[in-house]
Amino acid sequence: xxxxxxxxxxxxxxxxxxxxxxxxxxxxxxxxxxxxxxxxxxxxxxxxxxxxxxxxxxxxxxxxxxxxxxxxxxxxxxxxxxxxxxxxxxxxxxxxxxxxxxxxxxxxxxxxxxxxxxxxxxxxxxxxxxxxxxxxxxxxxxxxxxxxxxxxxxxxxxxxxxxxxxxxxxxxxxxxxxxxxxxxxxxxxxxxxxxxxxxxxxxxxxxxxxxxxxxxxxxxxxxxxxxxxxxxxxxxxxxxxxxxxxxxxxxxxxxxxxxxxxxxxxxxxxxxxxxxxxxxxxxxxxxxxxxxxxxxxxxxxxxxxxxxxxxxxxxxxxxxxxxxxxxxxxxxxxxxxxxxxxxxxxxxxxxxxxxxxxxxxxxxxxxxxxxxxxxxxxxxxxxxxxxxxxxxxxxxxxxxxxxxxxxxxxxxxxxxxxxxxxxxxxxxxxxxxxxxxxxxxxxxxxxxxxxxxxxxxxxxxxxxxxxxxxxxxxxxxxxxxxxxxxxxxxxxxxxxxxxxxxxxxxxxxxxxxxxxxxxxxxxxxxxxxxxxxxxxxxxxxxxxxxxxxxxxxxxxxxxxxxxxxxxxxxxxxxxxxxxxxxxxxxxxxxxxxxxxxxxxxxxxxxxxxxxxxxxxxxxxxxxxxxxxxxxxxxxxxxxxxxxxxxxxxxxxxxxxxxxxxxxxxxxxxxxxxxxxxxxxxxxxxxxxxxxxxxxxxxxxxxx
Amino acid sequence: xxxxxxxxxxxxxxxxxxxxxxxxxxxxxxxxxxxxxxxxxxxxxxxxxxxxxxxxxxxxxxxxxxxxxxxxxxxxxxxxxxxxxxxxxxxxxxxxxxxxxxxxxxxxxxxxxxxxxxxxxxxxx
Numbered sequence: 001x002x003x004x005x006x007x008x009x010x011x012x013x014x015x016x017x018x019x020x021x022x023x024x025x026x027x028x029x030x031x032x033x034x035x036x037x038x039x040x041x042x043x044x045x046x047x048x049x050x051x052x053x054x055x056x057x058x059x060x061x062x063x064x065x066x067x068x069x070x071x072x073x074x075x076x077x078x079x080x081x082x083x084x085x086x087x088x089x090x091x092x093x094x095x096x097x098x099x100x101x102x103x104x105x106x107x108x109x110x111x112x113x114x115x116x117x118x119x120x121x122x123x124x125x126x127x128x129x130x131x132x133x134x135x136x137x138x139x140x141x142x143x144x145x146x147x148x149x150x151x152x153x154x155x156x157x158x159x160x161x162x163x164x165x166x167x168x169x170x171x172x173x174x175x176x177x178x179x180x181x182x183x184x185x186x187x188x189x190x191x192x193x194x195x196x197x198x199x200x201x202x203x204x205x206x207x208x209x210x211x212x213x214x215x216x217x218x219x220x221x222x223x224x225x226x227x228x229x230x231x232x233x234x235x236x237x238x239x240x241x242x243x244x245x246x247x248x249x250x251x252x253x254x255x256x257x258x259x260x261x262x263x264x265x266x267x268x269x270x271x272x273x274x275x276x277x278x279x280x281x282x283x284x285x286x287x288x289x290x291x292x293x294x295x296x297x298x299x300x301x302x303x304x305x306x307x308x309x310x311x312x313x314x315x316x317x318x319x320x321x322x323x324x325x326x327x328x329x330x331x332x333x334x335x336x337x338x339x340x341x342x343x344x345x346x347x348x349x350x351x352x353x354x355x356x357x358x359x360x361x362x363x364x365x366x367x368x369x370x371x372x373x374x375x376x377x378x379x380x381x382x383x384x385x386x387x388x389x390x391x392x393x394x395x396x397x398x399x400x401x402x403x404x405x406x407x408x409x410x411x412x413x414x415x416x417x418x419x420x421x422x423x424x425x426x427x428x429x430x431x432x433x434x435x436x437x438x439x440x441x442x443x444x445x446x447x448x449x450x451x452x453x454x455x456x457x458x459x460x461x462x463x464x465x466x467x468x469x470x471x472x473x474x475x476x477x478x479x480x481x482x483x484x485x486x487x488x489x490x491x492x493x494x495x496x497x498x499x500x501x502x503x504x505x506x507x508x509x510x511x512x513x514x515x516x517x518x519x520x521x522x523x524x525x526x527x528x529x530x531x532x533x534x535x536x537x538x539x540x541x542x543x544x545x546x547x548x549x550x551x552x553x554x555x556x557x558x559x560x561x562x563x564x565x566x567x568x569x570x571x572x573x574x575x576x577x578x579x580x581x582x583x584x585x586x587x588x589x590x591x592x593x594x595x596x597x598x599x600x601x602x603x604x605x606x607x608x609x610x611x612x613x614x615x616x617x618x619x620x621x622x623x624x625x626x627x628x629x630x631x632x633x634x635x636x637x638x639x640x641x642x643x644x645x646x647x648x649x650x651x652x653x654x655x656x657x658x659x660x661x662x663x664x665x666x667x668x669x670x671x672x673x674x675x676x677x678x679x680x681x682x683x684x685x686x687x688x689x690x691x692x693x694x695x696x697x698x699x700x701x702x703x
Numbered sequence: 704x705x706x707x708x709x710x711x712x713x714x715x716x717x718x719x720x721x722x723x724x725x726x727x728x729x730x731x732x733x734x735x736x737x738x739x740x741x742x743x744x745x746x747x748x749x750x751x752x753x754x755x756x757x758x759x760x761x762x763x764x765x766x767x768x769x770x771x772x773x774x775x776x777x778x779x780x781x782x783x784x785x786x787x788x789x790x791x792x793x794x795x796x797x798x799x800x801x802x803x804x805x806x807x808x809x810x811x812x813x814x815x816x817x818x819x820x821x822x823x824x825x826x827x828x
Binding site for chain 1: 768775776778779781783785795796800809811812816819821
């Protein structure tokens, strides 16, 4: 097609060209994109990791600037998931902030030729010039495959460039090919059965008259629409063309064409002949390293041993090793606060900087070691290919409670922090599976609950109790969160999403040696996303919580901090919610603690030390513990009876007390309805469970 | 389950649990129950060799996909992953808890749940 916009290619060598990089998940697309642009970017082995829009720039053969867009890894353009919708819309030039592509670079994994060429066949229908970047050529050769690249190029009708991105081989040739393909000819298309072809041309003609679609894409879009089975895939269809689509489908059915399947069959038939011509297996298929590893790693006994071992190491790193840098950050934060307290002039601004700014930044940074370790491990598991095996092993268990094999990692992430957990649910294609995972993820005991658990357990078992008992209660709290998450997921599946089909289609990529550089780069990239998304929210909320717990100032300027807090808005709020939490055995002081927890749950500890006038309660745990144990009600009985402690622990396990999570859920579900529902159900669950603990306990005769 | 002839001893079960096989077991020539005659026969090829469900097929047996009894959107997704009619495939393994199932198809490994695999009809050429 020479129907491209009339701006001549040679005269405008300086104009910025747009090129998209498309390809299957696990095809090495992200590695190639990094090598081309030099930008740090995600590389993964777990299907669907690149969901964000990634762009970068490189230079073409004549030094012209090329704007590269990295598409999400997809198997097809038929839209059933978010990724595919994004890929389709970028390619069809539908996204307002993205200029339509002029050349498609399609990344094809040479070890997995047929399924990768399927996407090539589908992209070819767009009629855009294309370059095929052939990756994993070395691995294909090792596995005994002889590839005839010139034949492949001839069969596809576009340049095919073998690349080994990690060694920067083939990149110059690739850039040259891209430059040559500007305004070049479109590649060959798979022969489509005549009735389908006619139907697509007819519908395409109608689509081309509608605004919002470039006419050159009308044919491809028509083919996608004709074979679309689900609602989202039909989003590109103007309502008035709906009858035309129905007629086309009826005609096809009359002609004996199965519109769901026959386009796909035709593309695969074409691809299969090409692959058969250009790829020849050289040797017999000896069991590959991957197959031998899988015999161990997905074994019915050793598979579990390895799985549990990997998860245990990850947990140990997140909770034990991260403690060291977390201690440094906390020390640095208090040192900075002390220094500022001494050097800055006293007043509202100093308090804002220390109580809001430093505390907020510190509150964000203190999570960073755990998040970095977590992302490092996830990246490592993705890059090696083990993550897909983990989903394979655990899917049956997750399925039983209405979750998904791919829900496992987000839930595991949520033990560190629900925010990266919820962010990582994007790997789940099915929206309903994803939503259920998001809804239950905050029930997992995140690391911010740990200090609260520690304080409450210390109050529950003050002195003279064995540490086994304490550890047992701690473990029970973690298990309570876990079982609550599974139970709620099961309940949601049975009620809210009744009859919704959950689907697992998981590619098991061959095991690959991870590259430390790539894994570290991605870890950092994800950490930056976390800091941007969650950090700003945590900071803002910390400032707000600081403000409501510092204002209005008490009338008496010599008031103790405890009196000042009691007089503040937070204190008033604590009094205001007292009637609602009194049935759980809590007084207004605990109410203030609960309110301050909305910044981050561990703030509870700080608030408690202010309210009980304990100096530096975060470090001086025994002092805080003794103050809490000594606290008496108006009638002279202790406030923190064992049952109240337990009830409060249960409340903290189950309550949604993290505004940052609420904001992230809003962002990920794109509606306020789900985060509000989540807050409502978790609050009800927490209140109900805490109530039960207290009253059943009393009924059984405990205090 | 693995061709024991005698009575199962507990240590046999332990040995079976711990055994790792790096290549597929040879498949016994005995064919499991063919499809009941009441089941719809969709394709002419089904007359020669019985249509069976993909779920429950023994590991390592050479299979060919002949049809689907799945909702259109799932059916289409499987097609796009390369499970078109006439494509050869093999069950590589079942997950430790028996579900999902790992397939070798078009030179790569794909896992799907038994629920979907039960809707994939295969023949044994």
